[in-house]
Amino acid sequence: MSSLRRFLLYFAQENIEFRYPEIKSLIQLFNLEIKLPNSFGETPYWILDDVDEQDVRKIASRSVSLRYIVEVFSSGKNYKSFHENLKNFSISDLSKKYASADSSFRITVDTYNKRIEHAEKIQRIESLDYIDYKGKIDLKNPENNFIYFEYWGLDPTNVPEEPVEIIFGRWISDGQRDITKSISLKTRKFIGNTSMNPLLSLLMANQGLCDKNHIVFDPFAGTGSILIAAAKFGSFVIGSDIDYLMLHGRTKPSRVRQKVREEDENIKSNMIQYNLQHLYVDIFVSDFSNCPLNDAIEFDSIITDPPYGIREKMAQVVPKEGGRKSTVLTEDAKHYPSTSNYSINSMYGDLLNFAAKHLKLHGRLVCWFPVNRDDYHEELLPRHSAFQIIANSEQKLNGDATRRLLTYEKVKESGEIVDVDALETFDFRQKYFTQATNIKEKRLATHHRNIIEAQKRGKIIENLAERKKLSNKKFHLDNEHSDK
Numbered sequence: 303m304s305s306l307r308r309f310l311l312y313f314a315q316e317n318i319e320f321r322y323p324e325i326k327s328l329i330q331l332f333n334l335e336i337k338l339p340n341s342f343g344e345t346p347y348w349i350l351d352d353v354d355e356q357d358v359r360k361i362a363s364r365s366v367s368l369r370y371i372v373e374v375f376s377s378g379k380n381y382k383s384f385h386e387n388l389k390n391f392s393i394s395d396l397s398k399k400y401a402s403a404d405s406s407f408r409i410t411v412d413t414y415n416k417r418i419e420h421a422e423k424i425q426r427i428e429s430l431d432y433i434d435y436k437g438k439i440d441l442k443n444p445e446n447n448f449i450y451f452e453y454w455g456l457d458p459t460n461v462p463e464e465p466v467e468i469i470f471g472r473w474i475s476d477g478q479r480d481i482t483k484s485i486s487l488k489t490r491k492f493i494g495n496t497s498m499n500p501l502l503s504l505l506m507a508n509q510g511l512c513d514k515n516h517i518v519f520d521p522f523a524g525t526g527s528i529l530i531a532a533a534k535f536g537s538f539v540i541g542s543d544i545d546y547l548m549l550h551g552r553t554k555p556s557r558v559r560q561k562v563r564e565e566d567e568n569i570k571s572n573m574i575q576y577n578l579q580h581l582y583v584d585i586f587v588s589d590f591s592n593c594p595l596n597d598a599i600e601f602d603s604i605i606t607d608p609p610y611g612i613r614e615k616m617a618q619v620v621p622k623e624g625g626r627k628s629t630v631l632t633e634d635a636k637h638y639p640s641t642s643n644y645s646i647n648s649m650y651g652d653l654l655n656f657a658a659k660h661l662k663l664h665g666r667l668v669c670w671f672p673v674n675r676d677d678y679h680e681e682l683l684p685r686h687s688a689f690q691i692i693a694n695s696e697q698k699l700n701g702d703a704t705r706r707l708l709t710y711e712k713v714k715e716s717g718e719i720v721d722v723d724a725l726e727t728f729d730f731r732q733k734y735f736t737q738a739t740n741i742k743e744k745r746l747a748t749h750h751r752n753i754i755e756a757q758k759r760g761k762i763i764e765n766l767a768e769r770k771k772l773s774n775k776k777f778h779l780d781n782e783h784s785d786k
């Protein structure tokens with residue numbers, strides 16, 4: 303009998319665009335023979351045929367998009383065909399192999415887009431009574447966990463009469479979604495305003511093919527969230543940032559009730575908190591536009607979230623007029639260099655040129671790139687002749703503002719240096735703030751209108767601040783809404 307079988311990969315329905323590139327990256331990381339179709343649409347699950355169980359287990363050992371994997375015994379587009387297919391599946395084999403007297407089992411009923419009551423779940427389990435279970439039921443720790451899954455479409459406002467697909471099989475493995483809890487920002491020792499969400503950091507680390515004994519660099523490390531994700535997958539990590547105070551945990555605390563930072567709040571303490579200190583190589587203060595790393599240093603991946611000027615400054619150090627003076631940094635003589643704005647074009651140009659020099663061949667550069675939805679077209683993305691863009695997934699931010707997670711693979715040793723002036727110019731920051739102001743103004747105008755309507759209905763507005771706002775002439779309300 304072939305060891306190739308049919309598997310259901312059931313995903314969490316969030317960051318949907320990131321799912322396909324993540325699984326494709328894992329297939330490459332483990333060098334698996336699995337061929338994926340070009341797209342699976344938005345359904346929360348995929349069915350893969352002719353796949354080895356060991357291969358899907360490898361995917362599950364790393365994927366953070368994946369909820370669980372099931373070996374499929376039967377699927378059908380309605381109850382009748384589902385049960386027929388299950389009966390036609392070598393049911394006696396199944397009973398012998400997984401439901402024998404000396405084994406224990408459980409059946410879990412799971413649904414998507416429809417909640418069903420406990421009694422209905424029991425009824426679904428009883429509908430499978432032609433499977434000859436001889437083993438003991440064990441709800442806590444069974445040897446075989448069977449999954450009965452009903453998919454009720456994607457639209458919660460239009461749930462069909464019958465499920466769109468019914469699937470039954472044997473649970474193989476969960477994905478790694480629990481890692482996100484283990485590195486949650488809520489319990490992390492050192493965080494800041496820009497700390498990257500754990501799930502996205504882990505997705506980036508998977509996109510970057512992080513692995514044991516790899517060396518990963520984040521040149522805009524901030525509080526080091528990406529370094530944690532890369533280390534979680536076994537890579538040695540190095541980070542740099544222009545902001546000494548940020549890098550060493552000396553900025554204002556970002557937790558609401560925290561007044562001062564603890565002595566040892568820093569990236570290294572986070573690594574110790576997660577027992578990853580053996581993978582922490584170093585962090586250093588550096589302006590990326592003039593990164594001091596020796597040309598011979600090579601990384602397996604560069605994974606980073608550069609600044610877009612929204613929550614953090616995009617700055618670069620400018621040389622002083624009249625040449626460079628030597629500066630000694632001591633506790634009592636701190637040196638704060640002058641900085642100027644670092645344009646998005648220069649930054650991404652520098653990033654690609656740096657990666658062309660410091661990444662090993664086939665190494666990956668994974669980075670976020672901010673864009674306004676209206677302005678987006680693929681030609682806008684920064685390119686370099688040494689790199690191919692192999693994944694590009696969008697995450698919505700605010701209004702029309704989005705950012706795209708770009709994954710580049712270094713495909714040749716040298717390439718033309720990016721001419722940053724030739725990159726298409728766009729002003730994400732300017733647009734982001736204009737848009738945000740518009741949204742805020744609209745919200746305020748609506749708020750005022752509501753107060754005036756309430757006053758017309760006889761409600762007395764006690765709050766002084768509310769009244770002050772009402773008399774604020776900055777907001778042009780209709781005549782009928784004017785405050786008389």
Ligand SMILES: C[S@@+](CC[C@H](N)C(=O)[O-])C[C@H]1O[C@@H](n2cnc3c(N)ncnc32)[C@H](O)[C@@H]1O
Nearest residue numbers: 496497498522524525527543544545589590617
């Ligand atoms: C979006 S934040 C990175 C956040 C980080 N991923 C984390 O989890 O905390 C961008 C970082 O780039 C740094 N930065 C800004 N300009 C820089 C430059 N010229 N060179 C190096 N770092 C810079 C900022 O200090 C900030 O910490």
